[in-house]
Amino acid sequence: MSSDTLATAKPAVELEGITKRFPGVVANHDIRITVQPGTVHAIVGENGAGKSTLMKILYGMQKPDEGTIRINGSEVGFRTPSDAIDAGIGMVHQHFMLADNFTVLENIVLGAEPRKHGALDTAGARARITELATTHGLRVDPDRLVEDLGVGDRQRVEILKVLYRGARILILDEPTAVLVPQEVEELFDNLRELKAEGLTVIFISHKLDEVLSIADAITVIRRGTTVASVDPREVTARQLAELMVGSELPKPETRESTVTDTVTLKVSGLTMEASGYRPVPKGTSVGLYVDRLRAEGERLLLEDVSFEIRAGEILGIAGVEGNGQTELIEAIMGMRPAHGEISLRGEDISPWSTLRRREAGMGYIPEDRHRQGLLLEGSLWENRVLGHQTRPPVRRGIWVDRRAAKADTERIVKAYDVRTPSVDTLALALSGGNQQKLIVGREMSGEPRFLIAAHPTRGVDVGAQAAIWDHLRAARAAGLAVLLVSADLDELIGLSDTLRVILRGRLVAELDPSDITPERLGGYMTGAITGTEET
DSSP states (O other), rough: OOHHHHSSSSSSSSOOOOOOTTTEEEEEEEEEEEEOSSSEEEEEETSSSSSOOOOHTTTTOOOOOEEEEEETTEEEOOHHHHHHHHEEEEOOOOOOOOOOSSSSHHHHHSSSOOOOTEEOOOOHHHHHHHHHHHHTOOOOOOTGGGOOOOOHHHHHHHHHHHHHOSSSEEEETTTTTTOOHHHHHHHHHHHHHHHHTOOEEEESSSSSHEEEHHOOOOEETTTTEEEEEOOOHHHHHHHHHHHHHOOOOOOOOOOOOOOOOEEEEEEEEEEEEETTTOOTTTTTOHHHHHHHHHTOOOOOEEEEEEEEEEOOOOOEEOOOOOHHHHHHHHHHHHHOOOOOEEEEEEEEOOOOHHHHHHTTTTTEEEEOIIIOOOOSSHHHOOOOOOTTHHHHHHHHEEOOOHHHHHHHHHHHHHHOOOOOOOSSSSGGSSSHHHHHHHHHHHHTTOSSEEEEEEEETOOOOOOHHHHHHHHHHHHHHHTOEEEEESOOHHHHHHHHEEEEEEEEEEEEEEEEEGGGOOHHHHHHHSSOOOOOOOO
């Protein structure tokens, strides 16, 4: 779109005086944002600042109590997302909403299937998808199963899905949260293509350096209202962070080594079949059994994974999502059977249940706090009990001690700065950052010996991020052994004492965090660089 056309075009989106109240909370207050057509407009702010509520209003998922919305100069009132889609708005959520057992084509047309003589017009759909993919630089294979796709490919499918429905305004919620640097660059190339075609992108992110590199305009939201609109060419990441939270941008730097000689966790030969666990036949070694599986064409989710973590050490696992990190975590926690041996402080815990492992001192910050970390309909104190129901202070005899559980939740709320009216508040009422701080506080309780931290700061603002990093560093200094899995490469490099790279279920490199860049680490993660560097 030319500059002359932009100058005369009506704004793609105008939000004026948007206010949304919930019981006891004003989520949005007098929000004012103008988004020009054919631009990438970034919206940044802390968790709980009101960004998600605002996007839900724009996408028709919630109705504002006050204010007006104009799309291309015309006032609108959305009752459902269908109304927003009809107005040319599409939203790509942070957690992808694709059916793994469907093909790319089936996912894209789902709910908007083209018909010909009463049947699905597959040829017409394929032609339309191919045209969209070519026009916007979004390469996909329509016939591939989504479960076989990497994260970057899945994101392209999500974008094509909204374009297929005619979207001219795209809302992208934390689109780079799970991407490696090379995939981020590909996404940004795609967004530039979309912009060149006249489409408008609303880009929500916590990664301020990325916002500055892709955005044409930035709006900062703090405590539910707009506090600044800035030109990315005239502001730094630190200045942007100060506008968001009133403090400097934190860095995940761990300077002094606290690694001891005491091995806390030892993993030996961990192997997992894709088709399901089968016991190793008697008289056969695990190695021979794995060779046999490989000869039979069995796909291995984990293959001969071995490592040690010492007290006071953070071992970082880097890898593009879907390369075995989840399976590794589930095997260590006893949630999924695998071959090989897992030892905690010299004791073989391979046959133990998840509960027994937890009781022995294993903490777990899960990668998806909503699915695996919280009961959203439960109160904060009830969520404090989860996974700790057999141990003090929440256990008394055969009963849960409510008073003690509430008192300890109060301690966590204070120590971890969980912003909540009460420990009786439902978890769903908290912002993502406060939910995460509650989980971190819970898992640090009871003096764990070993902690799995899976994406501990995903989707949290810079303030909560800094707090979580501080707690991990303090626990490490006190002798905690940590397995850190993260898609944030700066976080991995900054916090880890040792880095291992996982690719297709195998550990393929051991790297020195003090001598590696995010770009080189991304090369190892994608297989573009092979071999092991000195540590």
